Amino acid sequence: MTRFRKHTDAHGSQPKPSMFAKLKESIRHSVFGQPDGDRHGSSAPANPFGRALSNPDNVVDELSRHAIKLTPIVKRRVYEGLSGVPEGLRLGWAQLPQTRGRAFSLGMFIGDDRFAQIALADDRGRVFAGTDPTMDVQGAEIRFMFSKDGESRLPDHTRLGTGARAQASMGVRAGDFLRGVIGGERNDESEVDVLQGSIVGRGQDGRMMWLASWIKRNNRYTLEQLRAELDPQMRCDLEYRDAIAIAFFTAYLLPQMSGLLIGFGSGNIFRRLNREAPMGAIRRSVRDTLEARAHGLRSSGLEDYFSDLMREAGALQPVAGLEAVHGAEPLHLYTSSFSGSYFFSWDSSLEFSPALASLVIEGGLNRFAAVSAVLERNARVGQQPIEDNVTRAQAAQLDMALLNDPALIALGSDDRTPLDPLHDDGIAPLHTMMRIARDAAEQTAHDFPDPTGRAMTGTKDAAGSEWVYRQTLSLLLRSMRLPFRFDVDFRTNLHDGNVAIAFTTAGAAMMPKSRYSERRHDWVKLEEHERAAMSAAYNLRVGLMMAGMAFAVDTRVRQVSVTIDSIGLEEAVAEQDSAIAKLMGEALKAFERMRTQEPGAAMGGKSAPKDGDVHGDPSLASPKPGDGSHDAADSHVGEGRIPADGLSAQSSFEHGEGHGEDQDEGHGAPDNALKSAEEQEFEDLMQGADIDEAVFSVPQGNNERDGSGAESFTIADFGSTSSTLDAVNGAAGQDGSDGSDDRNSSLGQNEPDESNRIAGNAGIAGNAGIPRTGKRGDDPLEALRSNPTVRHMVAVTFSRDAFLGYVHNHGLNDPLTTYRMFDAVMSVDPDGALEPVDTDLDLRDAKFSPLASQQEPEFSEAQFGPQTSRVLGCTDATGLSIQRVDLLQRAVTDLHHLASDDSMPSVAKAQHAMRIVEHIGDPELSQLAPQVGAALIDGKDTPDFDFTLAKRLDAERVKARDLLFSGQPDQAIEVQEAAVSRVDALFAQSKGVPRYFNSYAERVVYNRLFATAGERTVLIPDSLFYAHMELADILSQVKGAKASLKHLNAMVSYAPAYPLSHMRLAVQLARDEDWDSARAACLNALRVALDRADAAFAYYRFAYSEWMRDRFDTAAAAYLMAAHIAPGQFSTLPAELDELMERARSQCIPVPHDVVDAATVLTEHDLPVWPHTEVEPIVRQAARVCVDNGMFVPARTLSIADARLNDGQSDGIDMAQAQFLRSLDA
DSSP states (O other): OOOOOSOOOTTSOOOOOOHHHHHHHHHHHHHHSSOGGGSTTOOOOSSHHHHHHHOTTOHHHHHHHHOEEOOTTSEEEEETTOTTOOTTOEEEEEEOGGGTTSEEEEEEEETTTEEEEEEEEETTSEEEEOSOTTOOOTTOOOOEEEEEEEEEEESSSGGGTOHHHHHHTTTSOHHHHIIIIITSOOOGGGOEEEEEEEEEEEOTTSSEEEEEEEEEETTEEEEESOSSOOOHHHHSSBOHHHHHHHHHIIIIIHHHHHTOOOOOTHHHHHHHHHHSOHHHHHHHHHHHHHHHHHTTOOOOHHHHHHHHHHHHHTTTSOOTTTSOBTTBOSEEEEEOTTTOOEEEEEOTTOOHHHHHHHHHHHHHHHHHHHHHHHHHHHHHHTOSOOTTTOOHHHHHHHHHHHHHOGGGSSSOOOTTSOOOGGGOOSSHHHHHHHHHHHHHHHHHHHHSOOTTSOSOTTOSSOTTOHHHHHHHHHHHHHHOOOSSOOOEEEEEETTTTEEEEEEEOOOGGGSOSEEEETTTTEEEEOOHHHHHHHHHHHHHHHHHHHHHHHHHHOTTOOEEEEEEEEOOHHHHHHHTOHHHHHHHHHHHHHHHOOEEOOTTTTOOGGGSOTTOSOOSSGGGSOOOOOSOOSOOSOOOTTTTOOOTTSOOHHHHHHTOSSOOTTSOTTOSSOGGGGSOHHHHHHHHHTSOOOGGGEEOOOOTTOOOBOTTSOBOOOOOOOOOOTTTTTHHHHHTTTTSOOSSOOEEEETTEEEEOTTTTOOSSOOSTTTTTSOOSSSOOOOTTHHHHTOTTOEEEEEEEEEHHHHHHHHHHHTTSSHHHHHHHTTOEEEEOTTSOEEOBOOOOOTTSGGGSOTTTTOOGGGOOOBOOHHHHHHHTSSBGGGGOOOHHHHHHHHHHHHHHHHHOTTSOHHHHHHHHHHHHHHHOOHHHHHHHHHHHHHHHTTOOOOOOOOOHHHHHHHHHHHHHHHHHTTOHHHHHHHHHHHHHHHHHHHHTSSSEEEOOSSHHHHHHHHHHTOOTTOOEEEOOHHHHHHHHHHHHHHHHHTOHHHHHHHHHHHHHHOTTOHHHHHHHHHHHHHTTOHHHHHHHHHHHHHHOOSHHHHHHHHHHHHHHHHHTTOHHHHHHHHHHHHHHSTTSOTTHHHHHHHHHHHHHHTTOOOOOSHHHHHHHHHHTTOOOTTSSTHHHHHHHHHHHHHHTTOHHHHHHHHHHHHHSSSSSSOSOOHHHHHHHHHTOO
16 A cells, blocks of 8 residues: 655656665654755765765665674664564664763664664653764754653553563453453552653654653553554563664654654544644544554554544535635634633634534544543553553443543543443442532632631631632533533522522534444444434533532532523524524624633623723723713714824824824834724734633624724623523613713713713623613624524422432433422423423522622612721722712612601701711712701602713813814813813812722722721712813823823822823823833832733833833833733834843843843832732732622622733633623623
C-alpha cells in the first residue's frame, strides 16, 4: 500500500521514493530542523552527515567514510530487526568517552564497530539533533524527550512486563482484565508504585507533539502506546538508554523517514483538534488512522471508535454550511476549563440545519473525549482496559455506559474512587457527585469566611449562606462534564429551604444511531423510538443529578424543584417548515455564539451603573440629563460630543482639528478613544474567546444601541425555561418606564432619564437588562424564548428526606419511577419518549428567592446589625441608596401611609413626617415639609408633590445646549453656570453632605472610605453632576484647562468614589502642566478604581506625570502596570515607555523592566498596586453580605466589581460567575 501523496508523476502513478531518499530527508530534518527543499542552494554542510545527504548515490558509503571507529571498551547497543531501517544500516546507541557519562549518542552502526551519531541524549530524558558528542546542549532545541506526568499505583506487574503473572497474562483479552481487575479485590501486597510520563517529539511545524507514553519502576522502563509493533523484550523492562533509544527510533526517527510522524490513538486526535480547524482536524485524524494501519502500524480501538462516531455524526462527508470557504471554517472549537467539554461556536451566517449538524458532531466529540478520560484514568490507577489495548467494541460499550449513567464522570473523581462503567450499579456515581458537592460547599465556606462572623466555622456545607450556596452550585453546574450541551438556571431561598433548577434537554437527534450488542458481537441500529426513549432517560437522570447536588450543598434545602424544557430542535426538523427553521436558526445563533465577556454586560436595570458601565478613557462617559420624568427635549444623540481632553465634533468646526496647543505631545487621548464603537467591539470580540470567559452575544442583525453608541449585551441567560419565557415581554416599564425612549440631550451630550434609569446595557437575563425603547429587546435569547417550539417536558418537586432515601437505594436506576414517585408533571408515550406538558412551576415564583430580594435599597426598610453595618458602612438599606428620585418617591409614599394611619394622633404624625424629611435631607423635600405638616395636623392626606428642581436644571441645560449649537458658547456657559450655581447653593445650605453615586458598589466604597461618623449623605440630582461635567468640557476648549478646574473639583467633591471624576481632573491638570496635582488625581482614581480599564488609564496618566517630575522608576513601573492590566488599550504607551527606558539608561537610572519589579517599586514608594488596593476587600465582603442578606440589586453590581478585581487579564466573569450572577436575577 502507498501513503497519500500530494504530487503524481506524468503518468499519474504515485512516485515511490527509495528508503535511502526517505532516510536522507529524515536525517536532514533531524539534524538541520528543515526539509531538504528548504536549503535553497546553500553550500554543503561541514559535518559528515551533511555531506552524506548531499551524495544520494550511496548513503552507506558516505556514512561509512565519516563514521568513527568504536574501541572494544565502548558500551553500545545495536537493535536488530527494526522495521523500516535501510539494508546495511543498524540503529543503536553508544556511550562515547567524550560524553563522560553525562550523555550518550544515538545513531547508525555500519558494520560491527563503526558508528555515526545523529543525535545526543542527555541524562534528563532529552534528545538533541547533532553529530558532535561534545555539543553544548545549553539552549539547544530539544527534538525529542521523555516528560514526567506523575506518580501512580498499579495493581500488579502486568503492564511492566515482569514476573510470572505478567508472562502468563500476555495473551489474556482486555475484557477479561476489565472483569477481573476492576471487579475483583485488589491485593495491596502486589501493588506497585510507578512513575508515568509522555513521549513527545518536535513535528514539522516546530511544535512538540505527543507520540507515546512510558511507565517506570526501579529505574526500568516500559514503553506504551507506540505505533510500531514491538516484541515485549523491546518494550518492557528497559534500562534508561534502551528506553530513550528505542522510543526515539521507533516513535520519532523511523516514522519521520516514512512521513508518518503520527501520535498514537487519542493523543493524535486531540493534537489536531487543539491546533487545527475542527472539521478538517476530524477528517485528517481519521485519515491518520487509516494511513497508519495501511503501513502496518498500530491503531487503538478508541481511534477506530472515533471514526465510527464521526461517520455516524456525518462529519466525514461534506456538510453544507460547515465546509471551509477560502480556507476558513465557520466552526470554532473551544474547551471549557471547568468541565473539559468541547463546545462549538459559529459565525453568525450559519443556517439552522448546519448549526444543528454541528451540535450532533459536538456531542460525538464529547462522547469520544469521555471514553478517552476513562481509559486515561485506568492507565493511572492500573485498571483495564487502557488505550494501548482497548478494542473498538470495548470503547463502544464504555460510551454507552457513560450515556446510561451520566454521573459516572460528570464531576470527575479522584483516582481512589472506584470507577467501573461496564459494571455500574447506577448508585455509587450519584453518591460520589453528592459527596463532591458537599465538599465543594465546605471548601467555599472555608476559603471565603463570612465577614460578619455569623457563619459557624467547620461546617460541612454552605452553612445557610446564600452566597456560598449560589457560588458553589454555579461552579458545580458549570463543571458538569456531559456529552451534550445544556443550559441551566437556578434560584434559591435557603431561609425557606426552596431551590428551583431549570435546564434544557438533549433531544433524540443527539442520541447514538447504533450501539454494540455484546450478545450478537455486532453493531445494531437504534430505531427512532429507541433514541427518543434514550433521550428521555438521559435527561431525567441529569435532572436527578442536579437535584442531588442541590440537596448536598446545604442541609437546609428541604425541596428542590426541577423543570426540563425542550427548545424544539426535533420539532423544527420534522416540520420542515421554513418559518420554524428561521426561528430556530435565530435561537441557535443566540444560544451558541460565543464571545469574550463585555465589560458592563453583566449589569442592567436598577443595578447598572448610571454611566452605562463605561470605563477607561473618561471622555467615553456621556453626561446625562437629570431626574425629571418629563420629556424635556428632542434627543440629539452624539451631537457636539466633547471628550475630556478637548477632542470633539464641535471643536473641529469652531476651534480647529487636533489637540490643543498645550496638549502633551504624544500623550493625548488613548487611541481607543478615537475608535468607533463598532471597531472597538470588533477588537474586543477577537481577543481570544475562551468558553469559560464567554457569553452568548446578540443575534446578528440586532443593531439597536444604547445612547453611548455601544452595543448592548447580556450575560448568557440562554435557557428556555419557564422562568424566563415572559421576561422579555415583561421587562419594559417594569420599574417605572412607560416603554418610550425618554432620552434627553444637552450641551451636545445625552443620558438616560434618572427616573427611568435606563442603563444602556442589557442586564442579567430575564428582567432588568432590556432597553426600554419599545422596540425588540437586546436580550440575546429573545428569539429562543419567543420560539413557538419551546415546550415544557417535565416539572417535579423533590422533598429532601424522601429523595435522599430513595436515591440511596436506587440511584439513577429507573428514573421514570423516581419522577413518578414525586408526582412529576410529565407525559411519556408508549415508546418511553417525553411529550410536552403544561406546568405552573416557575423560577420567578417568590418562594424561590429571599423575601424582597429584588427591592432597591431606596425602597427598603431593612435595618442592619453591627457586623453588617461595619461591612456596608451604614446602619440601614437607605444608606446604600444612589437614586435620588427613588428616595423622594419613597418619602411621598411613606407620608401617604402615615396620613392614613388612624392609630396616631395628628401631632405625632407631623413629628414622624419631619423625621422622614430630615432622614432624607433633600433640600427640595425640606422646602415642601410645611405643606406636609399642615396637611397631617389638619387630618388630611399629604400632597402628591411634583419635584421640579431637576426638571428646571434640565431645561436650563437644554437652553444652554441650543445657545452652544447656535454659535454662542459664552452665553451658553453663562446660562448653565447660573443654573448650576443655584442648585449648588441650595444643596450647600442643607444640613447633609451632598453626594453623587454612579453605582451601588461606589456607594459602599464611599461609605467605608470617605463618610464620616454620623454623616447624613444627601443625594444630588444626577443632572447636577453631569452639568458640571459638561461645563468642564466646554470650558476646557473655549477658555483652557484652568477654567475647567472649578467644575472638575466640584465633580470630585460630589463623587469622590467615582474614578471618572478624578481621571477627568487629572487630564486637565496635565494639560495645565500641574504635574504634582495631576499625580495626586491619578492616585485618587487608582484608590477607588473597580475596573481594570479605569486602573490602567490612571496608571497611564500617572506614569507621564511621574516622568515629568523626573521620577523614572515609578514612571516606568506605572507604564508597565498599565500595559499589563489592559494590554493594547493605549497605542502610544509602548513608544513612550521605550523613550523613558532609553533616557533612564542614558542617565544610569535603574528602572523596573517587568511587572513583578514594577509592583515591587510601587510598593516601596507606598503607591497602590491594583487590584490589591483597599477597595478590594471592601467590595468582596459587601458582595457577600448583600447576597446573604437578600439584597440582590446592589449585590449584582458589587459581585461584578468583585469579579473584575482580579490579577488576570480578563474581567473575571467566567461561566461560573455568569451562572452565579444569573441566579441573582428576578
